[in-house]
Amino acid sequence: MPAAPATATPAATGPAPHGICSRWTALAVLSTGLLMTVLDGSIVTVAMPAVQADLDFSPAGLSWVVNAYLVAFGSLLLLAGRLGDLLGRKRTFLTGTALFTAASLLAASAGSPAVLLAARFLQGVGSAAASAVGLGILVTLFTDARERARAIAVYSFTGAAGASIGQVLGGVLTDALDWHWIFLINLPIGAAALLVALPALPDDRGTGLRGGADAPGAVLLTTGLMVGIATLVGAEQHGWATARTLGPGALAAALLAAFVLRQARAAAPLVPLRIFRSRTVVVANLVQMLMVAALFSFQVLVALYLQKVLGYGAADTGLAMLPAAAVIGAASLGVAARLNARFGERAVLLAGLALLAAALGLLVRLPVHAHYATDLLPVMLLAAGFGLALPALTTLAMSGADEHDAGLASGLFNTTQQIGMAIGVVVLATLAAARTSALSTAGRTTAEALTEGYRLAFAVGTGLLLAAAAVAAALLGWSSRGRGELRDPGAGVGRARVEP
Secondary structure (H helix, E strand, O other): OOOOOOOEOOOOOOOOOOOHHHHHHHHHHHHHHHHHHHHHHHHHHHHHHHHHHHHOOOHHHHOHHHHHHHHHHHHHHHHHHHHHHHHOHHHHHHHHHHHHHHHHHHHHOOOOHHHHHHHHHHHHHHHHHHHHOHHHHHHHHOOOHHHHHHHHHHHHHHHHHHHHHHHHHHHHHHHHOOOOHHHHOHHHHHHHHHHHHHHHOOOOOOOOHHHOOOHHHHHHHHHHHHHHHHHHHHHHHHOOOOHHHHHHHHHHHHHHHHHHHHHHHOOOOOOOHHHHHOHHHHHHHHHHHHHHHHHHHHHHHHHHHHHHOOOOOHHHHHHHHHHHHHHHHHHHHHHHHHHHHHHOHHHHHHHHHHHHHHHHHHHOOOOOOOOHHHHHHHHHHHOHHHHHHHHHHHHHHOOOOOOOOHHHHHHHHHHHHHHHHHHHHHHHHHHHHHHHHHHHHOOOOHHHHHHHHHHHHHHHHHHHHHHHHHHHHHHOEEOOOOOOOEEOOOOOOOOOOEOO
8 A cells, every 4th residue: 555644543543433424424514513613703704794783883892793702712722622532522512512503593682782792702612612622523533544634625625615605605694684694594504413413423431531620721721812812803903012912912921821831740731742742733733823824814805805995795705705615625625635645745735835825926916906807816716725735734733633632633723723813813904904094194095005905914924825835844844754754753642653
């Protein structure tokens, strides 16, 4: 058998569904749960004007319709992933999906800003619990390298294309019905996922709370991440050099530093620091953070350009972004697994990052009066790079996961994704807004000022992608044992081993 890319073989996979059909049914459930949460995030952004008008949100308060979800989601992912290892990943997934579905009903029935924000926070909690363990369940179900590569490609496509699909669906639902339906649509999806998950997902008892129930560590981790993410998302409003940003930022750094010290000394740490011994795992998470931060400019700022500069409506904006979802799907589902097996994740990752850098590079030259076919469609097609890069990154990030740490590795991967998104929101949106404001003051038209602001963000995003490619090229090495295999001098998270 030809050598396959390096993957982790769990030391003990525990009970698993019998037969190929059961495994792929379980993957469908996990992907459905991920799709529901990803759709929710992008649908909400499209419906924000309607929500503001109906519930009388202030401009500052409206941003917390998104931020309340992000703070809860981003700060709890790592904890939720570890709890999945301790209490059982199936139980954690079911609990999170049920909470997210119930919170969606509360959000749909909200009659005031306070109720909607509370519902959004609860949605974030539920989404964190369900999403954090998804990859952990997946890697323990699919132990064969080729099957795992195909499963990761399907799971990655769901997350990558779900945002674009959500923009289309959000525009259609908001225009045809009203904003309440962006939350009501989660109810049948969540109910179906729960019903199928009960028999389809493998039963696992976890290692028990004694294996890592570090309550002080949990408080330090959750509080530190929550304060840190809240500080990042609020920095655009309050400014970077203000007490309202620097004070909480310093507090978050101190809490997270105390958490690391606690984990190094605790007899049963919540997050065993051995997970960071794998260079491959660390580099994959770092590259993902840079990539996601850069692609905020594609996912959000391109949509804003279409609406604010070119005058597209909500539904038209979603349709304009749809080719990106199509090519991402074609890349991740059609060729990513085969390319990873043939050339290795490192090569495929670098190719994907190169395509994405080319896409943002084209946007740096975006004119004020753009033509969709010549100025924007090529960018949408180059988004296929995301369909190549994400499955490769996912495989690398989970390469050191064994049965006991799979939830933790999954939670870490999702956490770095959210941190990257928060960094993208803060850095790129702030730079674009500052450039636009300066040009408006200098007398440029609104369309010109907005376009120049977006161009600056696209240029910085291109730089972040090039930095991600440089990190991957420098720190992910080749094995001399076989084509496509990765060499990781620090591999060996938990009891993982690399397949020969």
